[in-house]
Amino acid sequence: MALMQIAEPGESTAPHQHRLAVGIDLGTTNSLVATVKSGAAEVLLNHDSQPLLPSVVRYLKDQTVVGAEAKAAQAIDPQNTIVSVKRFMGRGIADVAKYGALPYKFIDAPGMVKIETTAGVKSPVDVSADILRVLRIQAEEALAGELVGAVITVPAYFDDAQRQATKDAANIAGINVLRLLNEPTAAAIAYGLDNESKGTFAVFDLGGGTFDISILKLTKGVFEVLATNGDSSLGGDDFDQAIGAHWRKQLGLASADHGDTRRLLMKAREVKEMLTTQVNAESTLKLSYGQEFKLRLSQDEFWAMTQALVQRSLQPVKKALRDAKLGVADIDGIVMVGGATRMLHVQRAVTEFFGKPTLNNLDPDKVVALGAAIQANALAGNRTGEDLLLLDVIPLSLGLETMGGLAEKVIPRNSTIPIARAQEFTTYKDGQTAMAIHVVQGERELVKDCRSLAKFELRGIPPMVAGAARIQVTFQVDADGLLSVAARETVSGVSTQIEVKPSYGLSDNEIAEMLKASFSHAKDDADARVLSEEKVDAVRLIEAVQAAIKRDGDTLLDTAERAEILAAIAALTPMIETADARTIKAQVAELSRTTENFAARRMDRSVADALKGKRVEDMQSL
Amino acid sequence: MTIDFTKNHFELFHLPVSFQLDSAALDRAYREVQREVHPDKFTLATDAEKRLAAQWATRANEGYQTLKTPLNRGRYFLKMHGIETEEESNTAMPLPFLMQQMEWREAVVDARAAKDEATLDALAAQKQADEKQLFTQLENELSQPSTFAAARLTVRKLRFIEKLGEEIDDAYEAVIN
Known part of the structure; x- marks a missing residue:
């Protein structure tokens, strides 16, 4: 299964101390x-x-x-x-x-x-x-x-x-x-x-x-x-708006300009806050052209005019x-x-x-x-x-548009995250080589009533008779509650994959550019920051791998694997002080790759140990 | 990557392969596994470890959801024994059961239109009683291999009841709004 991740640039201070x-x-x-x-x-x-x-x-x-x-x-x-x-x-x-x-x-x-x-x-x-x-x-x-x-x-x-x-x-x-x-x-x-x-x-x-x-x-x-x-x-803003609308009508301020509307809403908020401790509140509104109004509101009036909002929350x-x-x-x-x-x-x-x-x-x-x-x-x-x-859970169901503008739920609301679900679809025309995939979120049956998250096309499906292709669409929601979608044609052995982000989506590069632009000294500072992040990542990775080898290397690594990892560490170590960000990053990736199987075995073991520990405990309590 | 996906959900949580389940033991094992693998434990780890943690936590969630609800568990248990429940393809159901279902569904539609919450409450209670009885039957059928095949019909019946439950829920939402 395709697993997508949004890379998080690490920027740790030295390990073993309180991290901010x-x-x-x-x-x-x-x-x-x-x-x-x-x-x-x-x-x-x-x-x-x-x-x-x-x-x-x-x-x-x-x-x-x-x-x-x-x-x-x-x-x-x-x-x-x-x-x-x-x-x-x-x-x-x-x-x-x-x-x-x-x-x-x-x-x-x-x-x-x-x-x-x-x-x-x-x-x-x-x-x-x-x-x-x-x-x-x-x-x-x-x-x-x-x-x-x-x-x-x-x-x-x-x-x-x-x-x-x-x-x-x-x-x-x-x-x-x-x-x-x-x-x-x-x-x-x-x-x-x-x-x-x-x-x-x-x-x-x-x-x-x-x-x-x-x-x-x-x-x-x-x-x-x-x-x-x-x-x-x-939210609270809606209560301010309700008070504002009431006064506007009462005082005949229908044509207030934007500035005066803001003034009125600020007063509405002030009075709303006063009414949490007193039964009547008043204030004075001074408009841009100097006119003044006395504003009054009682708790009873306020409660009556906003009762519908309170009910909406229930x-x-x-x-x-x-x-x-x-x-x-x-x-x-x-x-x-x-x-x-x-x-x-x-x-x-x-x-x-x-x-x-x-x-x-x-x-x-x-x-x-x-x-x-x-x-x-x-x-x-x-x-x-x-x-x-x-x-935690996802709040709203995630799904796909199917024939007739219907939304087919793939992951139901309140599913515990992280979660992944795959659903199979097929072509409906002979020789169809592309498929439009429309990702939506919401509880309603019709796509038009749900929120459209992304649209993309899966291309390169080998021509087959209608219904023969098997398009597997995989939804993956990570621990941040963020969705990635991948699509793949499985029958032909040809596999095409695509990652999607919401329609407005910023690419990683765009974000990096905006980040750079936000630094006053632009490129130099940003480059320095990137280099420093890569160095920190490298140091942290080496330390983590060394600690893991010390703990589990004797039991979970064979000689060849251990040698490969140690060689990758030996190559990375001198780079930290001398190399550029790109070179360090490449070697970090290489070291990370050599440790993949080791990491997987360690996680299997930690799960097994945790469950064993539990069982011993259970037996003792009998 | 060597992550072992050949284990079934019962083995994953170190539970005996049986439809009858100690749900407290499942809850405990699920939390133990998540304590080890949840991505929150790996926020500063290597990309490989983060990926593993995400896979493991996803797997634990899937296993937990499958075993926690009796219908999913029954379906999964049968599949493990090579028996497909054919919920989509096999529509042959005993007539009295179908009649009863249709009657209840009409009652839900009427109660929804009339915004009649009391009738929905009664239907929900009836549905629950029916469901409980079928679960007992399923448990009996899945306790010995000779009746595994018979359990397929019970699972299909339970799927009907589940759909009825969804319609009752939708009706509640419509009545509330």
Whole structure:
């Protein structure tokens, strides 16, 4: 079976010391970066000494401003100040039209919209990369060193295009992505470790622009996601919009310009936040031409006008429970995540639905970043003692278009990842030599109601009578929840394979170019970085192989194999100080190749040992 | 690469080849294997190791999913013994069973149209009872080779029941929305 991987450039500090790794919550409204210091996860403060970096980017002609300063400029420069960019990730122009009137100049582009700004055309990936870059630099300064990598969180309900877009943004920002982690799962980690919880939990995560519900089973450090559901376009922003629409109607502001619309929405958010602690709230709106309005809203009014939004969040909860084959009584605890869960009527609705109080002893704004930091620390190999194990799922079914515009599911939603499934198709015309393969994601029967992820053609099928060819299409979802698809004609022995990425997809080269462009001194710095990464990779590989030989070489390697590996090490070692990146890379690949069988045997053995150990334990406990 | 894919799912988890299964032992073995092979344990490893980890974890997930649900396990168990269940090709079913299925499916369609959650609850309960009885029968048939062939029909019946369950789920979703 074809296995595809997206290469992750390693950029480790020397082994055997604490590796710097962070968790990043790239939120719709705010973003955070956290790390584990002396065993405890903590959020790193930004340049304004604040834990939260507003996810706002303002583009000026020759300057990019990120965070609070950009946020403050959203009303005076709405067209060039991008807020809530997360809602545009992996979305087309038809999708963003649903968000109502927005001040941006959108440009239609395959797979994902782009935005025209003073500083040129920006894709949501670029905007997100600008936010992530600030967070990376902030972390590197705070931790005084280069990061080995980061765990980036995404909404559990993000589809493949949205996940891929997030990973691309991180790569462009110069971040080695250790893992994309689902936000509710990250929150569960933070809770699970703090409270040593055991049982079945629901994580209700209502953020600024996205809603997730995940049902997880926790046992001895194992976090097993049973089902996930959500709405990737429901969040706190929609509550602001509801208040804004109400006032606009009430005050006759139908023709407000983009700047004033922003001002109104900022006031709506302010009043919404006030209503979490008081029954009435008021504020003053000052429009661009100086006119002032008194704004008032009561809790009752607010709750009534947004009840439908709250109800909308409960539908995915019911679906997730049904998929997990559980009832509300089976849920031992409900974890509330995301700033929008501060709204009292949201809390009340969730409490009423589950018939028990919710857990909110951790800051709902920080819990995702803290969980991500704990996972990043574990992935970087710093964690000792009891291991974490996350078994997560894909949120939406993956399938292919078949005759008549029908979607045939290949991997059903809530399948534990990584997963691979192959399905066979055949030709329907005599002599057919090509086949169009259309990959879709979603639950609906018709292709037009699902999200189109990629289209490609398998060519070079030898001419045969209709129905004789056997086209095997393999779907592979990796531990980041990212899909690769391969197609192969098996009957003729001729095998053609292709890898696909989402329609907007950036190639590895494009990402490398964008990364280079982001360095101020361009090519030289980027080249130096690449060389340093290759060196680190080489050192790490040699050490890992030597350690493996020491442990298992006597039992798992024959003389010839050992000699071949040792020769490859001997060839690589002097190159580290003298050779260029390309030469080192080639020899790293060669050494890696010579160790493949050895690595496979070692893994077989470790599995066998683990199961044997378990059985001995079981027998002893009898 | 020498990864051993000739082992069957039972052997993979060090479980006896039997339809009757200690599900707690399966859960435990699955987690033990994932603790060793999950890609999260190899984020900084060589490409070869990452590839192996992905293959192993995929394999463990597939094996676990196959053994965990009784219908998949039964089908797999029969296949291991060279018996195909012919769910796509063999449509011969006892008439009373088919009549019952059709009746229930119509009831699901009607309940869906009427947004009648109580009737769906009743149908789901009935479906579950029927399913449970068939699983007991399957377990008996798969406990001795002489009745393996007979188990094919039971598997095919269970596939009908599974489809009914999917229709009930779809109807629930339609009623909820």
